[in-house]
Amino acid sequence: MKRKFRAKYGGTLKLHWQWNVVMALTLIGLAVGMFFIDKRAAWITLAFAAGYFLVILWMYFHYKPKILRGLVNFATRYGQVQKEILQEFEIPSVLLEPDGKVLWMNDRMCELTEKNEKYRKNISTLFPQISRNVLPVNSWETDIRMPYKDGDYRVHIQKISLNDMLDEVELVERGSEDSYLYMAYLFDETDLRRYIVENRDQRPVVSLVYLDNYEEAMSRVEEVHQSLMNVLVDRKINKYFNSMDGLVKKLEKDKYLVVFNQKSLDTLQEDRFSILEGVKAINIGNEQGMTISIGVGMNGSGYLQNYEFARSAMEMALGRGGDQAVVKDNDKMSFFGGKSQQNEKNTRVRARVKAQAMREIIMTAETVVAMGHGMTDMDSLGACIGVYRAAKTVGKQAHIVLGEPNSSIRSWVRQFQESKDYEDDLFISHESARNLVDNNAVVVVVDTNRPSMTECKEILNQTKTVVVLDHHRQTTEKIENAALSYIEPSASSACEMIAEVLQYFEESVRLRNLEADCMYAGIIIDTNNFVAKTGVRTFEAAAFLRRCGADVTRVRKALRDDMDSYKARAEAVRHAESYMDNYAISVCPAQGLESPNVVGAQAANELLNIIGVKASFVFTEYDQRVFISARSIDEVNVQIIMERLGGGGHINIAGAQLSGMTVQEAVQKLKDVLKQMTEEGAI
Numbered sequence: 001m002k003r004k005f006r007a008k009y010g011g012t013l014k015l016h017w018q019w020n021v022v023m024a025l026t027l028i029g030l031a032v033g034m035f036f037i038d039k040r041a042a043w044i045t046l047a048f049a050a051g052y053f054l055v056i057l058w059m060y061f062h063y064k065p066k067i068l069r070g071l072v073n074f075a076t077r078y079g080q081v082q083k084e085i086l087q088e089f090e091i092p093s094v095l096l097e098p099d100g101k102v103l104w105m106n107d108r109m110c111e112l113t114e115k116n117e118k119y120r121k122n123i124s125t126l127f128p129q130i131s132r133n134v135l136p137v138n139s140w141e142t143d144i145r146m147p148y149k150d151g152d153y154r155v156h157i158q159k160i161s162l163n164d165m166l167d168e169v170e171l172v173e174r175g176s177e178d179s180y181l182y183m184a185y186l187f188d189e190t191d192l193r194r195y196i197v198e199n200r201d202q203r204p205v206v207s208l209v210y211l212d213n214y215e216e217a218m219s220r221v222e223e224v225h226q227s228l229m230n231v232l233v234d235r236k237i238n239k240y241f242n243s244m245d246g247l248v249k250k251l252e253k254d255k256y257l258v259v260f261n262q263k264s265l266d267t268l269q270e271d272r273f274s275i276l277e278g279v280k281a282i283n284i285g286n287e288q289g290m291t292i293s294i295g296v297g298m299n300g301s302g303y304l305q306n307y308e309f310a311r312s313a314m315e316m317a318l319g320r321g322g323d324q325a326v327v328k329d330n331d332k333m334s335f336f337g338g339k340s341q342q343n344e345k346n347t348r349v350r351a352r353v354k355a356q357a358m359r360e361i362i363m364t365a366e367t368v369v370a371m372g373h374g375m376t377d378m379d380s381l382g383a384c385i386g387v388y389r390a391a392k393t394v395g396k397q398a399h400i401v402l403g404e405p406n407s408s409i410r411s412w413v414r415q416f417q418e419s420k421d422y423e424d425d426l427f428i429s430h431e432s433a434r435n436l437v438d439n440n441a442v443v444v445v446v447d448t449n450r451p452s453m454t455e456c457k458e459i460l461n462q463t464k465t466v467v468v469l470d471h472h473r474q475t476t477e478k479i480e481n482a483a484l485s486y487i488e489p490s491a492s493s494a495c496e497m498i499a500e501v502l503q504y505f506e507e508s509v510r511l512r513n514l515e516a517d518c519m520y521a522g523i524i525i526d527t528n529n530f531v532a533k534t535g536v537r538t539f540e541a542a543a544f545l546r547r548c549g550a551d552v553t554r555v556r557k558a559l560r561d562d563m564d565s566y567k568a569r570a571e572a573v574r575h576a577e578s579y580m581d582n583y584a585i586s587v588c589p590a591q592g593l594e595s596p597n598v599v600g601a602q603a604a605n606e607l608l609n610i611i612g613v614k615a616s617f618v619f620t621e622y623d624q625r626v627f628i629s630a631r632s633i634d635e636v637n638v639q640i641i642m643e644r645l646g647g648g649g650h651i652n653i654a655g656a657q658l659s660g661m662t663v664q665e666a667v668q669k670l671k672d673v674l675k676q677m678t679e680e681g682a683i
Contacts, residue, residue: 321489382522386498495522
């Protein structure tokens with residue numbers, strides 16, 4: 001039996017036919033109403049309405065199969081056109097099952113992968129980067145980037161809900177759980193990535209190159225060789241940067257401006273600025289080698305901002321002692337070099353200038369408040385005492401901010417408190433300092449230049465006048481907007497710097513015996529009995545303190561250890577291990593010690609007496625933190641090692657504090673840093 005095409009109208013088409021029927025019925029109603037007005041007109045209207053209704057019915061049943069067949073044919077052809085468009089789509093596309101198996105690929109994907117359209121293996125066999133783990137689960141889409149053959153591609157993966165499609169199909173009944181397929185599109189971004197890289201490589205970079213010790217080095221070269229020395233240094237700098245496609249302009253006899261691009265900077269960083277060692281290697285019989293500092297500014301809005309970045313980087317390089325390169329990328333700074341000992345400057349002109357500037361600042365204030373770093377040591381206390389004496393000399397009130405004294409300074413603090421020569425408020429608490437400091441006070445920070453490490457950092461924001469005097473190298477964290485900043489990394493200690501400042505501060509400055517002893521003790525502690533980081537100016541400062549009444553015997557007695565501390569130090573030395581044949585690592589026991597971190601520092605100094613030890617690291621667990629004391633003589637810069645661990649300090653005396661880990665974890669972290677920096681050539 002011949003089966004007829006059976007279907008029903010639906011949607012807008014059904015509504016169209018329904019309105020035709022409604023119009024026919026409306027005409028019939030109109031004809032009925034006309035019988036009450038004019039019967040002849042009513043019969044004519046009724047005949048017209050009936051004819052219209054019959055025509056509509058005939059057209060509905062006669063053309064219905066043809067219309068429906070036409071719609072089906074259109075839908076079929078439209079779907080085929082869609083399929084052909086997707087198949088010939090210029091963007092490589094692939095349909096995936098939930099586990100990543102390929103269901104379908106278009107022509108471009110087949111060409112790219114060199115597979116036919118019947119390929120049904122997992123997508124990871126074509127692109128290892130597209131594993132099941134990267135397919136979106138909690139989101140509807142995701143993007144990943146991957147290299148493939150000779151191109152770079154961005155893969156956009158979109159999740160497709162099967163239930164949404166099955167809801168529109170009555171022939172298939174869906175399950176209760178939603179199911180998904182994935183559609184992946186591969187966008188070729190090879191040219192885009194290349195243009196991005198080329199644009200980055202061509203960004204302008206501005207650099208400043210300064211000769212750190214030009215005058216000192218030239219003064220030690222015979223006059224007939226000075227011109228040759230100039231030429232050799234100038235040629236070395238020009239040749240190095242010209243090889244990097246850089247433009248070098250000499251600004252002064254010891255200053256250069258260098259302009260190059262980002263690509264050249266990448267090469268310089270990979271080379272770790274070997275020019276630093278290259279200049280030092282110049283030798284024409286000179287007793288002292290020349291060192292340079294490099295400040296680089298990058299990623300600014302233009303040449304002007306990059307130049308300002310370069311100036312800021314140069315200030316940081318010089319503040320850290322020179323002989324290094326600092327790269328400033330907006331707020332981020334990177335450090336290279338800085339391995340050598342800072343040469344001591346023979347001239348004390350800078351000390352005299354800073355002393356006069358400090359005197360003028362103090363004269364304009366009503367009160368002087370001095371403070372050092374937290375967990376105050378002898379160097380910090382001695383420097384604060386020197387500032388106190390300077391303020392009292394010019395008739396100003398002076399105070400020292402001090403928390404709870406530790407065992408290393410408690411006896412000294414007690415002597416000052418018991419002496420009738422000093423006011424009861426010589427030492428003030430943090431709370432008293434916060435109540436005292438205002439814009440009429442000067443806050444003098446000694447022995448640190450990091451606000452987070454000061455004894456009471458809150459008072460730094462309570463006054464507009466802050467003075468910083470420190471011998472540690474600068475880090476990216478520094479006290480902003482200081483009215484006077486005197487940072488001298490070549491100095492052995494803060495007490496040495498204050499002793500120099502006092503000699504130029506006022507002719508009538510006269511330290512009392514206890515004050516001189518305290519400052520002398522600070523120098524002894526930081527120089528390890530005049531062994532580490534000691535120069536001519538260190539002994540001159542010590543001589544000044546001796547003239548002021550410092551007594552070596554009194555100081556030695558005051559610095560003696562108790563038996564528990566001595567045993568703990570010996571225990572740390574006895575259990576030290578050698579790492580990489582050059583580093584001594586040990587853990588100092590903290591039980592029964594009031595200041596175990598001080599004992600750890602002493603143990604680190606002792607370990608340097610062992611042959612073959614270039615640097616020592618002693619760990620101490622105290623107050624829920626792990627303290628690291630790092631020491632070296634001259635071959636290793638322990639400061640840059642400690643900076644990797646969040647600390648800092650001096651080139652051969654540094655430290656760090658680690659929280660949230662055990663001593664064993666801290667030791668392993670140090671070993672990882674030492675290994676990494678050795679592989680990088682940073683140490």
